[in-house]
Amino acid sequence: MNDQQLLRYSRHILLDEVGIEGQARVLDAHALIIGAGGLGSPAALYLAASGVGRITLVDDDVVDLTNLQRQVMHTTVRVGMTKVESGREALLQINPEIEVAALRERVDAARLAELVGAADVVLDCSDNFATRHAVNRACVHARVPLVSGAVIRFDGQLSVFDVRDPASPCYACLFPEDSEFEEVACSTMGVFAPLVGVVGAMQATEALKLLSGAGRPIAGRLLMLDGRAMEWTDIGIARNPACPVCAART
Secondary structure, rough: OOOOHHHHHHHHHHOOOHHHHHHHHHHHHEEEEEEEOOOHHHHHHHHHHOOOOEEEEEEEEEEOOHHHOOOOOOHHHHOEHHHHHHHHHHHHOOOOEEEEEEEEEOOOOOHHHHHHOOOOOOOOOOHHHHHHHHHHHHHHHOOOOOOEEEEEEEEEEEEEHHHOOOOOOOHHHHOOOOOOOOOOOOOHHOHHHHHHHHHHHHHHHHHHHHHHHOOOOOOEEEEEEEEOOOOOEEOOOOOOOOOOOOOOOO
């Protein structure tokens, strides 16, 4: 770590739980972020500011005026630009020392396997169950920890799924792929803007804990936020020994 890095990241280095060694691990890390919208914006901004050495943004959408109420990585002048290129510009303005890959793709299973296999941590900031399950399968196969977040209306949720721990469940243990869940979108249901900032920042927190070795990640727990009352509910999640996605892992 050079003198400029020691100064830039000094407030992390001062933390006994992080220190120089933990910050060095962050600098050497690669974070894959699926979705560059409401959740991906704060998550990516904090990871970039914290010095994650390589960040890959994956999203196939463009910046729309309706996004700007909550997707703080984008600006009015970048309406019409791809979200990943807008995001790359924002992250490099914060921290020009990092590497940012901007992938405008709707990734299939094979591509996800390639991307996840090259990452140290994955942040699922998508907005639909099909993508979440595809990302989970890739993370289970590659044994890469997954930080999952979701927000709709005034409700948010957060969890970490880390199959490197034999006792840890995967996303499909909590939400089985064959279950019927109502797919809702913020374009029809609405979303309270600051809550995506809260959950996205917490996704960055969990990712940085995993990368630096600081603290204890929330694997095996589901945090649910009621933004109307600002109340959190913390629920334990058990691994499903018959889960078709992760049961065969050794």
